Amino acid sequence: MTAVVDSGSSRHRRRFNWRRWLLLLIGGGLVSIVLLCAIFAELIAPFSPYDLDVSNMLQGPSTGHWLGTDEVGRDELSRVIYAARISIEVALVAVGVGLLGGTIIGILAAYFGGWIDLILMRFMELLFSFPAILLAVILMASLGTSMLNAMIAIGIIFIPGFSRLARAATNDVLRQQYIDAARVIGMSDGRILTREILPNVVTPLLVEAAVAFAYAVLLESALSFLGLGAQPPEPSWGNMLSTGRGFMAQAPWLGIAPGMAMFLCVLGFNLVGDGLRDVFDPHLRD
Amino acid sequence: MGNLRAHQCTDRPPTLAIDNLQVEIAMQRGLARVVDKVNIEVWPKEIVGVIGESGSGKTMTALSVLGLIPQRAQLSGEIRLSGQALTRLPEAAFRKLRGDRIAYIPQDALRALNPVLRVDMQVGEPFNIHRRTPWQEAKRRALGLLSAVHIPEPQRRAHEYPHQFSGGMQQRAMIAMGLALEPELLIADEPTTALDVTVQAQVLRLLREIRESHGTAILFITHDLGVISELCDWVYVMYAGSVLEQGPVETIFDNPAHPYTQMLLRATPTVGTVHEDLLSIPGTIPQPFELPAGCRFADRCPYRFAPCGREPPLLQANSGHEARCWLLVESPVSSAASIS
Numbered sequence: 001m002t003a004v005v006d007s008g009s010s011r012h013r014r015r016f017n018w019r020r021w022l023l024l025l026i027g028g029g030l031v032s033i034v035l036l037c038a039i040f041a042e043l044i045a046p047f048s049p050y051d052l053d054v055s056n057m058l059q060g061p062s063t064g065h066w067l068g069t070d071e072v073g074r075d076e077l078s079r080v081i082y083a084a085r086i087s088i089e090v091a092l093v094a095v096g097v098g099l100l101g102g103t104i105i106g107i108l109a110a111y112f113g114g115w116i117d118l119i120l121m122r123f124m125e126l127l128f129s130f131p132a133i134l135l136a137v138i139l140m141a142s143l144g145t146s147m148l149n150a151m152i153a154i155g156i157i158f159i160p161g162f163s164r165l166a167r168a169a170t171n172d173v174l175r176q177q178y179i180d181a182a183r184v185i186g187m188s189d190g191r192i193l194t195r196e197i198l199p200n201v202v203t204p205l206l207v208e209a210a211v212a213f214a215y216a217v218l219l220e221s222a223l224s225f226l227g228l229g230a231q232p233p234e235p236s237w238g239n240m241l242s243t244g245r246g247f248m249a250q251a252p253w254l255g256i257a258p259g260m261a262m263f264l265c266v267l268g269f270n271l272v273g274d275g276l277r278d279v280f281d282p283h284l285r286d
Numbered sequence: 287m288g289n290l291r292a293h294q295c296t297d298r299p300p301t302l303a304i305d306n307l308q309v310e311i312a313m314q315r316g317l318a319r320v321v322d323k324v325n326i327e328v329w330p331k332e333i334v335g336v337i338g339e340s341g342s343g344k345t346m347t348a349l350s351v352l353g354l355i356p357q358r359a360q361l362s363g364e365i366r367l368s369g370q371a372l373t374r375l376p377e378a379a380f381r382k383l384r385g386d387r388i389a390y391i392p393q394d395a396l397r398a399l400n401p402v403l404r405v406d407m408q409v410g411e412p413f414n415i416h417r418r419t420p421w422q423e424a425k426r427r428a429l430g431l432l433s434a435v436h437i438p439e440p441q442r443r444a445h446e447y448p449h450q451f452s453g454g455m456q457q458r459a460m461i462a463m464g465l466a467l468e469p470e471l472l473i474a475d476e477p478t479t480a481l482d483v484t485v486q487a488q489v490l491r492l493l494r495e496i497r498e499s500h501g502t503a504i505l506f507i508t509h510d511l512g513v514i515s516e517l518c519d520w521v522y523v524m525y526a527g528s529v530l531e532q533g534p535v536e537t538i539f540d541n542p543a544h545p546y547t548q549m550l551l552r553a554t555p556t557v558g559t560v561h562e563d564l565l566s567i568p569g570t571i572p573q574p575f576e577l578p579a580g581c582r583f584a585d586r587c588p589y590r591f592a593p594c595g596r597e598p599p600l601l602q603a604n605s606g607h608e609a610r611c612w613l614l615v616e617s618p619v620s621s622a623a624s625i626s
């Protein structure tokens with residue numbers, strides 16, 4: 001192998017890179033499994049997640065039903081696979097809402113400063129001061145219970161975090177000389193915002209988005225667990241866990257299966273977030 | 287040479303006329319007058335040097351011309367670009383001039399380039415901003431500009447990012463961007479300070495080339511006397527916000543009239559001389575919020591005498607050559623101390 005003849009310093013660098021990419025690889029693997037389940041649920045799931053089979057209810061794991069069946073005889077594995085779809089959908093839209101709203105608010109606050117900054121950021125702090133789950137419940141209560149509202153509610157929870165990050169990154173960029181240089185060649189505010197500032201602040205925001213994704217999955221499950229998210233018979237890790245709780249003694253797999261799925265999914269996105277930060281953060285580079 | 291400046295005999299107005307410019311900034315320690323009664327003219331095809339140490343107001347003068355002084359700064363006086371008054375021009379109208387009729391080349395090119403955009407996108411940007419040129423065409427024009435400023439292999443280099451360029455190439459890319467729309471006036475703010483000497487010479491040669499080929503007037507701001515003597519036709523010496531001496535470059539270098547200029551020249555090492563007598567000027571430049579009532583240089587001046595308590599006007603030394611020093615009209619009563 002060619003690596004053997006490499007000099008010591010480059011071997012060292014290679015090993016360092018490998019460690020840096022390892023987190024990303026593990027996280028990426030977990031995330032890909034979840035994503036594949038979400039996209040190809042019809043192909044992967046052995047049964048329909050809705051078909052009742054009362055004669056087979058509360059069966060333990062077997063070769064026919066790998067993760068057993070639930071209280072009305074639905075295949076647990078198929079439901080866990082289909083639930084990935086809802087989690088990913090909700091997380092995508094929610095992170096999208098948070099990223100978009102937060103980026104716009106943060107960049108505008110930093111760029112225009114003064115009272116615009118003051119009002120926007122105080123409002124963000126107001127949102128920040130609520131516990132996330134409480135805020136989500138309040139928002140769901142006022143918006144009404146539906147999947148779309150759950151996505152929006154979770155998205156709104158993310159806006160303050162993204163806006164603070166975007167504001168800090170923008171303040172950093174604004175101190176750079178290329179912003180002055182842009183003014184010197186006659187760029188308008190709009191063009192400076194989109195061409196000079198935006199491309200220079202996306203990296204930290206994308207890293208944050210990966211971590212927020214994990215949190216969104218968790219929040220969606222929490223809302224569904226409380227009955228505010230996905231409504232039965234729609235499978236969601238949250239409401240499956242909620243149902244499984246009632247059968248912990250007779251059929252523990254009903255709680256363990258969605259719980260493990262959630263755990264691995266959240267772990268995957270967190271690892272991707274950490275991995276991305278390590279890859280992009282110049283301070284952590286060798 | 288005649289005492290009229292290049293093109294002064296034509297009926298065209300000067301490319302840049304700064305008339306009695308004054309810039310004041312309210313600071314905690316008082317009102318700072320950073321530019322005071324400054325008159326500067328740049329005629330078409332002329333390279334005019336402004337020299338001064340840090341804090342002499344040279345950069346603030348340049349920012350005034352670009353309309354980019356800090357918001358809390360108060361500006362008075364007149365600035366005209368080819369006869370058009372720029373002071374009191376609304377920001378939207380000013381923005382149309384920047385990058386189009388006035389270009390600016392900063393000191394640190396790398397920091398002035400956006401790190402995440404390819405070089406051709408940035409050099410072509412003025413076309414898109416001011417002429418609404420489509421990007422494809424703007425990038426093609428950028429390529430032409432990059433080869434005009436002697437970037438090697440422009441086809442390949444145009445697609446690179448700024449950090450992949452050497453310091454000299456970054457500065458040349460900035461110059462290319464400045465030249466994009468063939469501005470009447472190019473303001474170069476210490477463009478060679480961050481470069482090593484051989485690259486410096488290339489950039490200076492390029493600026494001279496541009497003056498010849500495009501007829502661009504250049505206002506060159508620096509603290510480097512060597513660069514001024516090599517490049518400029520006319521020089522303004524600034525000190526503590528005001529012009530202490532101005533004149534044709536040969537006269538200033540051969541026969542400086544103001545003690546500050548004299549000392550500045552003696553403080554500059556030159557090749558081929560022994561520097562036993564290399565001079566440093568004692569004292570520091572006065573703070574802009576506590577300017578002395580009389581001559582600003584009096585505190586550091588070895589020839590100080592009674593009239594220095596009043597501020598001298600610009601007095602004629604030779605035709606075209608003026609200095610703000612009473613020595614030109616009055617002789618000291620007592621014998622002045624020698625500089626050395």
